[in-house]
Amino acid sequence: MGMTPSSSRLGSVVGVVSLLAHSAVSSGSRARRSSGSLSSRRGGFSAFMQLSFVKALNGTNYDDWKESLNMYLTISEKDLALREPKPADLSSESSTSEIAFHKQWSESNRICPAIIKYTIEKGIRDSIPENDTAVEYLKAIGNKYKKLDKTQKNYYLSLLDNTRYDGVSGVREHILKLVHYYNKLKSYGIDLGESTLVYRVLQSLPSEYAFLRTSYNSQEAEWSVDQMISIDTQEEEAIKKNSSHSINYVSHGSSSKSGGSHKKKGKKYDAPKPNNPTFKKDGDKSEKSRKKPFKGLCNYCKKPGHIKANCFKLKNKQESEGAKKPEGSK
Incomplete structure (x- = not known):
């Protein structure tokens, strides 16, 4: 049976529509792949730019370098191999979650050493041996900059004993500084106890805070560090208010007494009195004859x-x- 002209034209139209639809789908797919690729490239570029903010290890700034490195790895979510131990090898009985975690950890363990090496100067990088895990590699770097514990212990003990409040920075900041010294000592294995810290903080305050020392010594209950910060801060505010009130009172009293019949700049002027030994009446009597x-x-x-x-x-x-x-x- 032959096709009529109308049916032939209909078939052609359907073919063109199908071709256009296939072309649109292909273009959309390519656009999505291109967009995803561009987004991936942008993400990689952004991460690389963020990496430039990590301080380079130059031999004298180990603490600053490690702090900025940990911050970058944490924000970029690449620190899994530093936070979690190496997982067990996979087997045929491994679950889906175990397989996924193993893959994530292995990727982090591959990326972390590369980032760490990139932030170290070449002369230092060549002196550090290779390791199987990022944790061991980071530990090997730390061993190069390990300080003598005894020296550091004496240093922070001296700071904790001899630091006094200067009255400028604020009592909260002063206490937090001493807490930092206390935590440093704990990291070196010296745990003085929180009660000792509270006692030394109170001893570091000036005489205006003597009431707090007396109050603390007269109580059986111990203060925590947070309680001490709250109490000392309130006492600081009370001292400032009292000082301000005293200054205003003295200023007001001085201005109210500035009037009078004898106004003179400088020292106060006192009118001469008959009883004043330097005052002589008529100039003809001696001081001795007036008195006796x-x-x-x-x-x-x-x-x-x-x-x-x-x-x-x-x-x-x-x-x-x-x-x-x-x-x-x-």
């Missing part, structure tokens, strides 16, 4: 307590004689 009365007898009236020049009897006589004297006489 005359105990002898008057040469005129023969009475005690005054001299002839001050005798009232003599003065009255002289005045009466002067009044009786005739006019014109000399």
Whole structure:
């Protein structure tokens, strides 16, 4: 049976539509693969850029290098081989989860040493032997920079005993500094105990905190480090408030007393008083004669307590004689 022209055209249209659909699917698949590849490349580039922030080990900065390295491996989620021990070898009885974990650990154990080597200067890198695991390789690097424990113990013991609060940094920061020294000593096997730490912190505070020392010594219960930080911080705030109140009070009192009839810059001006030894009345009496009365007898009236020049009897006589004297006489 032959095909009609209309059916032939319909078949052609269906073929074209099928071809276009197949082409669209192929293009979408290629686009997804291209997008995934681009995303992967971008992720790898970003991780590489982050790696540039890891400090390079140059022989004098081991602690800083290790801290920045651990931070990078943790953020990038590549530190599994450093956190978990090596898993057992796989067998035919291994479960799916065990197989997946083994694969993840092996990938981390491959990547970690490569990253560690990249952040070490070549001269140092060549002196470190190869190891089977990232943990052993990192430990071999640490052995190159291991410090004498005895020296470090004495150093941190001295800091814990002799560090005093300077009154500037804040009492919380001061306590946390001493806690750091205490934790360093613990890492070297010296555990002084939390009560000893609390005692030494209290002893490192100035005399303004003497009340806290007395309060602590009078109680049977021990303070934890967190309790001590809270109590000392509250005491610091109270001391600051009291100090501020005292300053304001003194300032206000000084301004209220600044008035008066005698205003003078500098030292306070005191008006002269009759009792002041330096003050002399009329300028004709000595200091000695003002302080002590005359105990002898008057040469005129023969009475005690005054001299002839001050005798009232003599003065009255002289005045009466002067009044009786005739006019014109000399």
